[in-house]
Amino acid sequence: MDFDVIVIGSGPGGYTTAIRASQLGMKAAIIEREKLGGICLNWGCIPTKALLKSGEVYETLDHLADYGLSVDKRGFDFSKVVDRSRKVAAQLNSGVGFLMKKHKIEVIEGVAKLEKGSPAPKVVVALNAGGSRTITAKHVILATGARARTIPAIGLEPDGERVWTYREALVPKAAPKSLIVIGSGAIGIEFASFYRALGAEVTVIEALPRIVPVEDEEVSKTAQKAFEKRGIKFRVGASVKKLSKTGQGVTVDIEKDGKGESLQADVAIVAIGIVGNVENLGLEALGVKIDRTHVVTDSHGATGVAGLYAIGDIAGPPWLAHKAAHEGVHCIEHIAGLKPTNLTSPIPGCTYSNPQIASVGVTEAQAKEKGLAIKVGRFPFRVNGKAIASGETEGFVKTIFDAQTGALIGAHMIGAEVTEMVQGFVLAMTLEATEAELHATVFAHPTMSESMHEASLDAYGMVLNT
Known part of the structure; x- marks a missing residue:
């Protein structure tokens, strides 16, 4: 060999x-x-x-x-x-x-x-x-x-000029003045967030009933409101029927609730999976x-x-x-014949939009679908001292505990730098922490991570600062 x-x-x-x-x-x-x-x-x-x-x-x-x-x-x-x-x-x-x-x-x-x-x-x-x-x-x-993933039959195939995937969206010759993003997963939302920050008119099309559909429903709703506040427009529950290139850009024909609509923009980004x-x-x-x-x-x-x-x-x-x-x-x-690292360790997911989104474990809906008795805690950044001082009060932290064992089984966050904070919950879940360990953990003050502590306390009716 x-x-x-x-x-x-x-x-x-x-x-x-x-x-x-x-x-x-x-x-x-x-x-x-x-x-x-x-x-x-x-x-x-x-x-x-x-x-x-x-x-x-x-x-x-x-x-x-x-x-x-x-x-x-x-x-x-x-x-x-x-x-x-x-x-x-x-x-x-x-x-x-x-x-x-x-x-x-x-x-x-x-x-x-x-x-x-x-x-x-x-x-x-x-x-x-x-x-x-x-x-x-x-x-x-x-x-x-x-x-x-592309769908050439309806025009969802990149050409490097008017129709992009993530690759073309990273190195365009110029910033588009208007943009249609097809798909509201992490890739689609991140590009929507970036181009909107630079002033582009952005519309996001999502076939499912809510944006960032893998996230907890409360996070999805808060995210859409936050993005709309920044000027991003959404067509949710809408399917793309055809994408056509025109002399000036692209036209995307969609259908929502049985009604058709045509959207125009300089460029379309296809972000419908891989x-x-x-x-x-x-x-x-x-x-x-x-x-x-x-x-x-x-x-x-x-x-x-x-x-x-x-x-x-x-x-x-x-x-x-x-x-x-x-x-x-x-x-x-x-x-190598070793006892390998645990392949079932919890895996966090992060979306680096503005505001950021981070999660680990099951959503509230998934926990209920499994028939689990749960305790849910929430804590908003608007009453967190560091968030107020920083002017970053948007969003919240949500925790989900197994009511019988006290195990943390899910955590969902939206707000400033939550992609850094989520690792605390990932570590807790990897170590099989229960509410007792999280309640007993000392969180530094003032930090936004204190909201993690408060959300854990809130699940058991012990929240201190709301």
Whole structure:
């Protein structure tokens, strides 16, 4: 064997897996067809956050008077905003390259295809530099990720000019004056938030009855009101029938409650989900089971084909970078014969809009659907001292406890920097904390995280500051 393990794909799941393999004494290789760091680092998680920060800072200028401040002139250079986000991505791409060298992981640049072999499939790489190379390993791990879902039949297919996915939305030639976002999940809402902050007229179309539909219903309702306050328009419960490109932009025909409507804008962003990158890998010939563009695996990432594993987006939801990395570490530790990290650890979800949204565990509706007796607590930021002092009083924290055991089973937040705060609840759930531990925890004052304590107290009728 050339290697102990070959990882195909260098996103957060892939490169983390390769590093952990090296730490465990394995000879590892990673194959990447584009840039180290994958979609998340180069075209997703990281550069979008850089754009959102620029939008957030610019939007803050509207409220300087609230802080006793003023500026003579406001404006932005869109090309520099985009350039900053690309430099951030490039810096982290370079960082992944350093980590590969540090851990003596061989990076092979090219497109991989699997062929039958033993004890694991052989990997034939069409090298980017030309030619090909066949390599073997005891174990092969697929971490090829996913891409934006499109529907060409009704015009939902990117052209780089008028119709964008997240990739085109990151590097446009100019900021659009009007924008239609199709889909109100995290990707759609984040781009809606960014472009609206820079002054674009934004309309979001969502087929389901509420926006950010994976979130708790109270969070969804509060989010829509907050976004509408910022000028974003919504068409909820509306299905897209057709998207047409025009000389001036796009026209999106929708239907809601049996009534049709045509919307016009400069550009449309398609954010209706993702599909796994399973094509052209030779999976069908090997007998790998694929379900709706995702590789079917067991609880350790094994595919059913000897020596072949899959982690991250290609292995199914939730489609999150941190979930991919966690799965990768679990998979390689299992391969190494160790007791692997717990794969059922709670996984937080975050949306970096303004206001931010963060959650972990079950929603109130999901808990009731399971027939659980629950205790629910809430605490608004409008009465939190730090939030008032900071002028960031929008939103709330919501906690859900199992009434019988006292276990924290869900937490849902909307407001400033809740994507940082949610980790406290994630840690509590990982340690199987009950209301007793959370009530006994001392939270620093003044902090917005005190709202987490108060929401936990509120679930048991013990809230102190409302």
